[in-house]
Amino acid sequence: MRVLVVDDSKTMRNIVKGILGTIGATAIEEAGDGQDALSRVDAFKPDVILLDWNMPVMDGITFVRAYRAKNKTTPIIMVTTEAEKTRVMEAIQAGVNNYAVKPFTPESLSKVIETTMAKAAAKKAA
Amino acid sequence: MAGKTEIKVKIAADGSQATLVAPPGLDAALLKPENLIFQVKAAGVLIDQDVERNVAAFAAAYGSGNSERSDIIARSLPAVHGEDGRVEWQQGFDPRPQHAPASAERTDHYQGQHYVPVKTGDTVGMAHGPTGGTDGRDVRSGVLKARSGKPIAIKFHPMLTIDSGGRIIAQADGVLVLKDKELSVTQSLEVPGHVDFSTGNIDFPGSVTIAGGVGSGFKVTAGGDLHIGGLIEVAEIRCGGDLIARGGMAGNGRGRLRVTRNVQVVYLEKVVGALNGDLIVEREITDCKLVVGRDLRCPNGTILGGEITVTGALMVKAIGSESYTPTVIALGDVPLLQGAHVKVAKTIEQINTMLGQFAEQARLIKLNPRPSPADKERLTEISYEASQQNQELAKWATKLSEIETAVRTQRKLDVSVAKMIHPGVKFYIGECVVLFKTAAKGPLWICWDEQRHLMYKTSSGAARPLSEIAQVSRGHSAPAAEGPARAAAA
Numbered sequence: 001m002r003v004l005v006v007d008d009s010k011t012m013r014n015i016v017k018g019i020l021g022t023i024g025a026t027a028i029e030e031a032g033d034g035q036d037a038l039s040r041v042d043a044f045k046p047d048v049i050l051l052d053w054n055m056p057v058m059d060g061i062t063f064v065r066a067y068r069a070k071n072k073t074t075p076i077i078m079v080t081t082e083a084e085k086t087r088v089m090e091a092i093q094a095g096v097n098n099y100a101v102k103p104f105t106p107e108s109l110s111k112v113i114e115t116t117m118a119k120a121a122a123k124k125a126a
Numbered sequence: 127m128a129g130k131t132e133i134k135v136k137i138a139a140d141g142s143q144a145t146l147v148a149p150p151g152l153d154a155a156l157l158k159p160e161n162l163i164f165q166v167k168a169a170g171v172l173i174d175q176d177v178e179r180n181v182a183a184f185a186a187a188y189g190s191g192n193s194e195r196s197d198i199i200a201r202s203l204p205a206v207h208g209e210d211g212r213v214e215w216q217q218g219f220d221p222r223p224q225h226a227p228a229s230a231e232r233t234d235h236y237q238g239q240h241y242v243p244v245k246t247g248d249t250v251g252m253a254h255g256p257t258g259g260t261d262g263r264d265v266r267s268g269v270l271k272a273r274s275g276k277p278i279a280i281k282f283h284p285m286l287t288i289d290s291g292g293r294i295i296a297q298a299d300g301v302l303v304l305k306d307k308e309l310s311v312t313q314s315l316e317v318p319g320h321v322d323f324s325t326g327n328i329d330f331p332g333s334v335t336i337a338g339g340v341g342s343g344f345k346v347t348a349g350g351d352l353h354i355g356g357l358i359e360v361a362e363i364r365c366g367g368d369l370i371a372r373g374g375m376a377g378n379g380r381g382r383l384r385v386t387r388n389v390q391v392v393y394l395e396k397v398v399g400a401l402n403g404d405l406i407v408e409r410e411i412t413d414c415k416l417v418v419g420r421d422l423r424c425p426n427g428t429i430l431g432g433e434i435t436v437t438g439a440l441m442v443k444a445i446g447s448e449s450y451t452p453t454v455i456a457l458g459d460v461p462l463l464q465g466a467h468v469k470v471a472k473t474i475e476q477i478n479t480m481l482g483q484f485a486e487q488a489r490l491i492k493l494n495p496r497p498s499p500a501d502k503e504r505l506t507e508i509s510y511e512a513s514q515q516n517q518e519l520a521k522w523a524t525k526l527s528e529i530e531t532a533v534r535t536q537r538k539l540d541v542s543v544a545k546m547i548h549p550g551v552k553f554y555i556g557e558c559v560v561l562f563k564t565a566a567k568g569p570l571w572i573c574w575d576e577q578r579h580l581m582y583k584t585s586s587g588a589a590r591p592l593s594e595i596a597q598v599s600r601g602h603s604a605p606a607a608e609g610p611a612r613a614a615a616a
Contacts, residue, residue: 012503015510054499081499103505106513 001117002027004046006037006063007079008055016050016079019106023113034058038066046074048117053080053091061094068095075120077112079104133162135169141264144171144200146184150193157185171200172267200265208259211278213294213309218242219250221304242302243331244311250302253278253292283310301331320356321346339373369401374409383416393427404438425544429453439540446548446562456554458539458574463529470526477519484512539580541572553596555580561597570595 003025007013013030020028029044031037035058037049049067053060064076075097082088083101091099098116100109133156134147146166148157155161162181167173180199188195215221221242244250256275264270282288285298286309296302300311315330320338328334331349339356340346340363346354351367358375362382369385374393383389383399393409394416402419411424413431421438428444435456446453488508491501539555545568553560553572558580571583572592580592592598 009503011507015507018510018514081502102499102502103509105509 001025002029002045002047004029004031004037004041004044004049006031006034006049006055006060007052008032009052012052016109019109020113022106023110034060034063034066037063041067041071048113048120049074049076050079050113051076051096053078053082053087061091064091064094064096073120073124075116077116079109133157133165135166135171137169137171137265140202141266141268141270142202142204143198144169144177144265145196146181146199147196148184148188148191148194150191152188152191154191157188157191159185166199170266172263172265176200202264202270203262205262205270205272206260207273208257208275209254210275211256212254213251213278213280214254215251216249219244219248219302221302221309243300244296244302245299246296248296249293250286250296250309251294253282253288253294255292279307280304281308283308285311314350315348321361333367363399368403377414379413388420429455435459438538439542441542441544443544444546444548444568445543446546446551448548448565450548450550453548453551454554455551457541458537458555463533467526467529467533470522470529474519474522474526477515477522481512481515481519484508484515539572539574543568543570543572545569547596557600559599560592561599562595563597564595566595 001020001024003020005013005016005020005028007016017025017028017030027044029040029046031040033055034051037051038058041049051060051063058066060078060080064078067074067076072095076095077098077100078091078096079100079102081102082091088099097120098112100112104112132149132152136145136147138144144166146162159178159182162185163173163178166177166181171177177200180197184195184197184199187197219242242250256277258274259272261272262270282294285296285300287295287297289295294309296311298311298313300313301315303310303312303315312332314333314335315328317325317328317334317336317338319325320341321328321336321344322341327345327347328336329345329347333350333352334346334348335353335355336346337355340354340358340361342359342361345362345364346352347364349366352363352365352369354363354369354371354373357373358371358377358381360376360378360381363369363375363384365385365387368387369383369389369391371389371391373391374395375381375383375391375397376395377383377397379396379398381397381399383394383397383401385399385401385403387401388403388406389401390406391408393411394407394414395410395412396414398415400417400419404421404423405416405418407422407424407427409424409427411427411429411432411434415433417435419437422434422436422440422442424442426443428447429442430445430447431451431453433454433456437459440455440457445455488505491497491505491508494501497505541553543566547562547566547568547570549562549564551562556578560580566582569585573581573583573589575581575589580598581589582592582595583589
């Protein structure tokens with residue numbers, strides 16, 4: 001599983017990387033904001049993108065809109081402190097596949113990733 | 127000719143230089159360069175461009191000839207002698223003695239041979255052969271012969287080869303030794319005599335055999351087994367395998383012993399040490415502070431004075447003396463694992479403290495009904511760090527459990543005394559102190575019964591409470607004076 005982790009906090013990226021290491025990620029690419037992520041995504045070709053919402057330069061929701069304009073299938077999981085219903089709806093409408101609210105535990109994030117990947121695989125098979 | 131003209135050409139006896147000398151007041155015609163060159167040539171000096179230039183300069187400088195002039199107009203070309211052959215050691219493979227970087231006036235005479243471990247195929251250095259040098263010439267064009275360099279002063283054992291590029295390559299695993307100008311790879315070291323100032327300290331990664339003894343103040347470190355043929359004086363012995371000593375060790379309170387496996391020795395006197403395996407002593411153990419990782423067998427000797435901790439069985443002819451020599455023996459304990467147990471338990475305690483701190487931090491953040499995004503991120507960090515620490519905790523808890531199992535398995539009480547336990551002998555057995563106030567005649571055995579009561583047996587009877595022949599009291603810890611031996615163990 002190839003994972004692109006987009007978060008402006010290096011600590012948070014390291015935490016997510018640590019969790020990904022326990023669920024079989026084979027390659028992990030990091031980006032510090034949405035624009036950085038856009039510049040890496042074509043070359044890296046991730047299987048899933050873990051995305052923070054609030055970031056400098058380009059925030060997560062803007063990245064989703066820009067990325068979905070050219071890629072409809074790669075699952076995106078928003079990993080954020082934005083837990084209000086309107087925000088969640090906004091993200092889903094923009095093209096986010098799943099949502100993990102901070103604070104999360106390693107187990108809860110792992111579960112969200114696994115569920116998302118299983119759904120994506122089922123969709124692909126269909 | 128020179129006498130008539132009064133111009134002289136002086137040539138040094140070794141032909142290294144030629145000097146032109148002209149007295150004052152000479153006719154200018156005599157000082158024409160072509161005349162001077164003629165004279166210089168006639169004197170046997172090789173004429174080249176330098177000489178011609180120097181002669182012309184001499185003529186010009188002579189001028190009106192008011193004073194005598196003397197200039198060197200030719201010099202020899204010295205021979206360039208060849209360089210001696212040498213070995214350029216690869217970094218980390220120089221087997222020459224490495225003296226302590228003390229001041230130039232101070233040399234550590236205890237410092238001995240330096241040994242370098244090598245593996246097959248390692249390039250230990252480059253061999254540079256001698257060079258021939260370049261001949262020179264004197265002012266008369268005579269040859270000044272260059273001296274060729276001497277061959278490399280080191281012989282190479284067949285366990286080392288030199289390839290066409292000059293690389294010195296080890297052909298076997300072992301230790302690189304440069305001894306008596308021979309470079310070799312050896313798996314074991316033999317010291318033909320004593321360890322003294324002629325050998326210096328011994329520090330060898332493999333097995334070591336010392337034909338003689340070990341002098342006071344010297345250190346012997348062997349990565350493998352160590353055989354010592356003679357007396358070990360106030361020395362420090364460290365051995366990664368078995369130590370077999372054909373003599374005794376007289377440590378005078380400062381001799382140190384640290385052995386990873388078993389020790390076999392004739393006697394031990396005033397030695398501080400620890401070993402992980404069995405200790406077999408032919409004669410007596412006098413005033414020693416020892417920690418024995420397994421059994422202590424001294425079936426024909428006496429333990430007299432000192433403090434000894436034995437993890438396994440104790441078999442001895444006699445303990446103590448008629449003169450009430452205080453002799454302390456700790457049994458039923460696993461001192462070499464206790465250190466590890468304490469360390470692991472401390473680590474677990476530290477992790478638990480950290481987890482407690484994480485929990486408290488999380489609790490304080492959660493007191494806020496509307497935590498900020500920063501709070502939420504911090505909670506995620508805490509959750510992750512706690513999860514990591516919990517994994518560590520599980521690892522260390524397993525380790526602790528393994529150590530405790532090992533302690534339970536290794537701990538035993540099996541004392542066999544063939545002849546006598548003298549008054550003044552004290553056993554620490556678990557939490558009990560057993561003091562012999564009167565002599566107990568052997569053969570006798572001390573052990574636990576099924577309820578872990580201290581019992582003794584003689585050859586004639588059934589097991590009886592040990593309190594019948596010695597004073598048994600509870601609630602005491604093992605002797606604090608084990609310290610030095612434990613330090614040696616560490």
